[in-house]
Amino acid sequence: MLGEGILKGLVETARNFFGSFVxxxxxxxxxxxxxxxxxxxxxxxFPFLVYDGDNWQAGMRCVACQICEKECPPKCIFIExxxxxxxxxxxxxxxxxxxxxxxxxxxxxxxxCVEVCPFDAIEMDNAFELSTTDRFGGLxxxxxxxxxxxxxxxxxxxxxxxxxxERLAAAKAKAEAKAKPGADGxxxxxxxxxxxxxxx
Amino acid sequence: MTDTIDQIFVLLxxxxxxxxxxxxxxxxxxxxxxxxILVVFASLFAVTTILERKGLGRFQNRYGPNxxxxxxxxxxxxxxLKSLIKEDIVPHSADGAVHMLAPVALVVAxxxxxxxxxxxxxxxxxxxxxxxxxxxxxxxxxELTIFMAxxxxxxxxxxxxxxxxIAQMISYEIPLILSTITVVMAAxxxxxxxxxxxxxxxxGIWPHWFVFTPWGFAGFVLFMIAGIAESNRSPFDLPxxxxxxxAGYFVEYSGFKFALFFLGEYIGMFxxxxxxxxxxxxxxxxxxxxxxxxxxxxxxxxxxxVLIAMLIWIRSxxxxxRMDQLMNFA
Amino acid sequence: MISMTTPPNQEMHEGxxxxxxQDELLEIALGPHHPSTHGVFxxxxxxxxxxxxxxxxxxxxxxxxxxxxxxxxxxxxxxxYTDRLDYICSLTNNWAYALxxxxxxxxxxxxxxEYIRVITAELTRLVNHTATIGFLTQEMGASGTPLMxxxxxxxxxxxxxxxxxxxRMMCNYMRFGGCRVELPAGWLEQTKKVVKDFPRFLDEYExxxxxxxxxxxxxxxxxxxxxxxxxxxxxxxxxxRASGVNYDxxxxxxxxxxxxxxxxxxxxxxxxxxDRYMVRMLEMRESLKILNQALRDLPQGPIMDPKAKIRGxxxxxxxxxxxIEAPKGELGFYLISDGxxxxxxxxxxxxxxxxxxxxxDMCRGYSIADTIVIFGTVDIVLGEVDR
Numbered sequence: 013m014l015g016e017g018i019l020k021g022l023v024e025t026a027r028n029f030f031g032s033f034v035x036x037x038x039x040x041x042x043x044x045x046x047x048x049x050x051x052x053x054x055x056x057x058f059p060f061l062v063y064d065g066d067n068w069q070a071g072m073r074c075v076a077c078q079i080c081e082k083e084c085p086p087k088c089i090f091i092e093x094x095x096x097x098x099x100x101x102x103x104x105x106x107x108x109x110x111x112x113x114x115x116x117x118x119x120x121x122x123x124x125c126v127e128v129c130p131f132d133a134i135e136m137d138n139a140f141e142l143s144t145t146d147r148f149g150g151l152x153x154x155x156x157x158x159x160x161x162x163x164x165x166x167x168x169x170x171x172x173x174x175x176x177x178e179r180l181a182a183a184k185a186k187a188e189a190k191a192k193p194g195a196d197g198x199x200x201x202x203x204x205x206x207x208x209x210x211x212x
Numbered sequence: 213m214t215d216t217i218d219q220i221f222v223l224l225x226x227x228x229x230x231x232x233x234x235x236x237x238x239x240x241x242x243x244x245x246x247x248x249i250l251v252v253f254a255s256l257f258a259v260t261t262i263l264e265r266k267g268l269g270r271f272q273n274r275y276g277p278n279x280x281x282x283x284x285x286x287x288x289x290x291x292x293l294k295s296l297i298k299e300d301i302v303p304h305s306a307d308g309a310v311h312m313l314a315p316v317a318l319v320v321a322x323x324x325x326x327x328x329x330x331x332x333x334x335x336x337x338x339x340x341x342x343x344x345x346x347x348x349x350x351x352x353x354x355e356l357t358i359f360m361a362x363x364x365x366x367x368x369x370x371x372x373x374x375x376x377x378i379a380q381m382i383s384y385e386i387p388l389i390l391s392t393i394t395v396v397m398a399a400x401x402x403x404x405x406x407x408x409x410x411x412x413x414x415x416g417i418w419p420h421w422f423v424f425t426p427w428g429f430a431g432f433v434l435f436m437i438a439g440i441a442e443s444n445r446s447p448f449d450l451p452x453x454x455x456x457x458x459a460g461y462f463v464e465y466s467g468f469k470f471a472l473f474f475l476g477e478y479i480g481m482f483x484x485x486x487x488x489x490x491x492x493x494x495x496x497x498x499x500x501x502x503x504x505x506x507x508x509x510x511x512x513x514x515x516x517x518v519l520i521a522m523l524i525w526i527r528s529x530x531x532x533x534r535m536d537q538l539m540n541f542a
Numbered sequence: 543m544i545s546m547t548t549p550p551n552q553e554m555h556e557g558x559x560x561x562x563x564q565d566e567l568l569e570i571a572l573g574p575h576h577p578s579t580h581g582v583f584x585x586x587x588x589x590x591x592x593x594x595x596x597x598x599x600x601x602x603x604x605x606x607x608x609x610x611x612x613x614x615x616x617x618x619x620x621x622x623y624t625d626r627l628d629y630i631c632s633l634t635n636n637w638a639y640a641l642x643x644x645x646x647x648x649x650x651x652x653x654x655x656e657y658i659r660v661i662t663a664e665l666t667r668l669v670n671h672t673a674t675i676g677f678l679t680q681e682m683g684a685s686g687t688p689l690m691x692x693x694x695x696x697x698x699x700x701x702x703x704x705x706x707x708x709x710r711m712m713c714n715y716m717r718f719g720g721c722r723v724e725l726p727a728g729w730l731e732q733t734k735k736v737v738k739d740f741p742r743f744l745d746e747y748e749x750x751x752x753x754x755x756x757x758x759x760x761x762x763x764x765x766x767x768x769x770x771x772x773x774x775x776x777x778x779x780x781x782x783r784a785s786g787v788n789y790d791x792x793x794x795x796x797x798x799x800x801x802x803x804x805x806x807x808x809x810x811x812x813x814x815x816x817d818r819y820m821v822r823m824l825e826m827r828e829s830l831k832i833l834n835q836a837l838r839d840l841p842q843g844p845i846m847d848p849k850a851k852i853r854g855x856x857x858x859x860x861x862x863x864x865x866i867e868a869p870k871g872e873l874g875f876y877l878i879s880d881g882x883x884x885x886x887x888x889x890x891x892x893x894x895x896x897x898x899x900x901x902x903d904m905c906r907g908y909s910i911a912d913t914i915v916i917f918g919t920v921d922i923v924l925g926e927v928d929r
Binding site: 079 | 709752
C-alpha cells in the first residue's frame with residue numbers, strides 16, 4: 013500500500029512519544045547540574061599528586077624521578093628536583109619535586125603518566141568542572157594545587173586505592189623487617205622508629 | 213444556560229457595540245471581530261511554538277525547553293523578547309521598502325483568511341456567500357509576499373529559494389482546491405457557514421461530518437497533504453529548511469522581521485487547518501450527540517489542536533522531499 | 543555558510559559547457575562552516591542550474607601533524623594520538639597501531655586480550671554505524687528524530703567504554719602485546735545486556751526508516767558508485783561492499799582471531815545511497831553475532847604479553863604494515879623502525895581520505911541536495927582525512 017512505510021514510521025515515533033511519559037528508557041535526559049550521573053570507577057580526567065597523611069609536603073609520594081615527564085606525549089609536565097631529601101613512606105630518604113607543574117590546557121588525559129609511575133604517586137582525578145577565567149596562570153597547576161590526599165583517592169577510585177595501599181603496606185613491612193637486626197626474627201610487630209636523618 | 217455559555221462572546225460583543233455611539237457601531241463591530249481573531253490566534257501561535265518544541269523533544273526522547281518558567285511555559289516570552297532586541301540587519305544593496313514590507317504583508321495576508329472561518333455558532337467574522345473562494349484568494353497573496361522577500365534581499369541564493377517556494381506553493385494550490393470540490397458539491401454552497409450547517413445532525417451518536425464519507429475522507433487526506441505543502445512544513449519544507457545550501461528565502465532577515473515570518477507561516481498553517489476543520493470535520497459541531505452541550509468554540513479549538521499535534525508528529529518523523537520529487541508528487 | 547566572496551575560479555570552469563545553451567555556471571563553496579559536513583570540510587561545486595557539473599573537495603582544515611609528531615614521540619606516546627584520528631572509533635585505531643607495532647617487534651598477544659580486542663572493536667563498529675546512519679537521516683531533513691534514537695543507544699555503549707577504559711571517546715586502551723587493564727567487575731554482564739537489547743533497537747530503527755517511501759525516494763538510485771571504479775580507486779569498507787565487491791579484511795587477513803567467528807559479509811547490488819545504508823544496518827547485525835560469540839567464549843588468562851615493555855621500547859630495525867577493517871574502511875599503519883625509541887617513518891592510511899577521492903564521480907549529475915546525502919554516506923571523519 014502506498015504510504016505504508018511512512019505510516020510505520022509514524023507509529024514508531026508515536027511509540028517513543030507516549031513511551032517518554034511512562035518509561036525512563038525513552039526519556040534519557042539527566043537534568044545536569046541538578047542531577048548527576050555517577051562516574052564509573054575508571055573515569056579519568058586530569059592527574060593529581062597523591063599524599064599520605066595530612067601534610068601534603070611531608071606525605072607526598074612523588075620522588076621526582078621524572079619518568080612521567082619523559083613519557084608524557086604532549087610534554088605538559090615540568091619537574092624540578094629538590095636539592096635536599098625527605099623520608100618516604102618506608103623511611104628511605106628520597107628527593108622530592110621542588111617544582112611540579114602540569115599545564116591543564118595541554119594535558120590530554122591519556123593516563124600514560126599514571127601507568128609509568130613506579131611509585132604510584134600520580135593518579136587520575138575525575139573532576140571535570142575545571143574552568144577558570146584566568147587563561148594563563150589559572151591553567152598551570154603547581155604541586156600545591158595538584159596535591160590531594162589519599163582519602164580523596166579512596167573516594168574516587170576505591171578499588172585501585174585499596175590495592176595500592178595494600179601493596180605499599182606490604183612493601184613497608186618488608187622494608188622494616190629488613191631494617192631490624194636478625195635476632196628478632198620478625199616476631200615484633202611494632203614498627204621501629206625511623207633512623208634520624210643525621211645518620212645518613 | 214449552555215446556550216449562554218456557548219454564545220457568550222457573541223453576547224459580549226453585542227453588548228459592547230450597543231453601548232457605543234450609533235455612527236461608529238459598524239466600524240466598532242468589525243474592529244472587535246478583527247481584534248478578537250488577532251489576539252486569539254497570536255496567542256495560539258505562542259502556545260504552539262512551545263508545544264511544538266516540547267512535543268518534538270518528547271518524540272526524540274528528551275525534554276523540550278524546561279528552564280524558562282514551570283515546564284518551560286514562559287519560553288515564548290523569552291523568544292519574543294529575544295527577537296525584539298536583536299539587531300535588525302538590512303543588506304546594503306537590498307531594496308529597503310520591499311524588504312521592510314514583505315514580512316508585514318505576509319502577516320496581513322495570512323490573517324485575512326480567518327475572516328470566513330466559523331469559530332463557533334454565530335461566530336464567523338464575515339459570512340460571505342463565496343467564503344471558500346475568498347479564503348483561497350487571500351491565501352494566494354501569501355505567495356506574493358514570499359517572492360517579495362526573496363527578491364528584495366538582492367541575494368542570488370535567497371532569490372533561488374524564493375522561486376522554489378513559489379513553484380511549490382503554486383503547484384500545490386491545484387490539489388488543494390480540487391480536493392474541496394467534493395465538499396462544495398455535497399454542501400451545495402461556497403459559504404463556510406453553510407458548509408458547516410450541512411454537516412449538522414447525528415445518526416445515533418455519530419456525526420454527519422464529511423470526513424466520514426468515502427469521498428470526504430479522500431478529500432481530507434488530499435487536502436491535508438496539500439495543506440502541509442502550502443504552509444511549507446516538513447516534509448515539504450525545502451524552501452525554508454534547506455540547510456544544505458540556503459537558509460531559504462528569508463536568509464537576510466534577522467530579529468523581529470524573522471519572528472514575523474515565523475508568525476506568518478504558523479498563522480497560515482492554522483488557517484489551513486481551520487479550513488480543513490470547517491470543510492471536513494464539521495466545524496464547531498460536537499463529535500458525539502451527547503456532547504452537544506459543550507460550547508461550540510471549544511470544539512473548534514480542540515479539533516485545531518488535534519490537527520496541529522498531527523502536523524508536529526509528521527514533522528518529527530519524515531525526512532524532506534527533494535525539489536523535483538516534490539513537484540512530481542504534486 | 544556559503545562563501546560569496548571567492549571570485550569565480552577560472553581553473554574550475556575550464557572545459558565545462560553549460561547545458562541548455564546558457565553560459566551561466568554557478569560556482570559555490572559549501573564552506574568549512576556547514577551544518578552538514580562532518581567536520582571542517584569544503585566542497586567547491588560548479589552547478590548548472592540544479593545539477594552538479596564539477597566538484598572539488600578541499601580539506602586540510604584539521605591537519606595536526608600527527609605523522610610528524612609521531613616521529614619525535616616514542617611508540618607508546620603515539621598511542622593516545624591515534625585515538626584522535628577517527629575520533630568516533632578510537633578503539634579500532636588503537637588496535638591497528640598496536641597490530642603494526644606488534645608485527646614490527648614480533649610480540650605475541652595472549653588469547654584473552656585478543657578476545658577483548660574483538661569485543662571492543664565490534665562495539666566500536668556499532669557505535670560508528672549508528673552515528674553514521676543517524677547523521678544521514680539528519681541531512682535528509684528528518685529533524686533529528688532518528689539521530690536522537692541512535693544516540694540514545696550509543697550512550698549505552700559509551701558507558702561501557704567509560705567503565706572499561708576511563709574515557710568515552712579517547713580510549714587509549716590497547717598496548718603493544720595486549721590490553722591495558724583487565725575488565726572491571728560486572729562489565730561482562732553489562733555488555734551482555736547491551737548486546738541483548740540492541741537488536742530490538744535495530745528493528746525499531748528499520749521500521750522507522752527502511753520502508754519509508756520518502757527515504758527510499760531520496761536514497762535509491764542516488765550517488766551510484768560502479769564496481770570497477772570502486773576497485774580502481776582503492777575504496778574500502780562499507781562503500782566497497784555496497785558496490786558489490788566482497789572484500790572484508792576480517793575475512794581476507796584473518797587478523798586477530800577473526801577466523802574463529804562465524805559471520806557473513808553483506809553485499810550491495812547497486813552501489814547507491816540506499817545500499818550503503820542497508821550494508822551498514824546489516825553489518826551491525828553481524829557485529830552483534832560476533833559479539834555474542836566472543837562474549838560466550840572469552841577465556842581467562844593474562845592480558846599482556848609478558849615480554850612486552852612499556853618503557854624503553856626499542857623494536858628492531860625493520861618495517862611493517864598493520865591493517866584492520868575499521869568501521870570506515872581499511873585503516874593501515876606503516877612503520878619504519880631504525881632501532882631507536884622513536885619510529886623513523888610513521889604513516890597512516892586513512893580510509894576516509896581515500897574514499898573521498900571518488901566523491902566527484904558519485905555526485906556528478908545529481909542535485910545539490912543529493913550531494914550532501916551522498917557525502918553523508920561516504921562517512922568521513924575529518925580527524926582521519928587530515929590527520
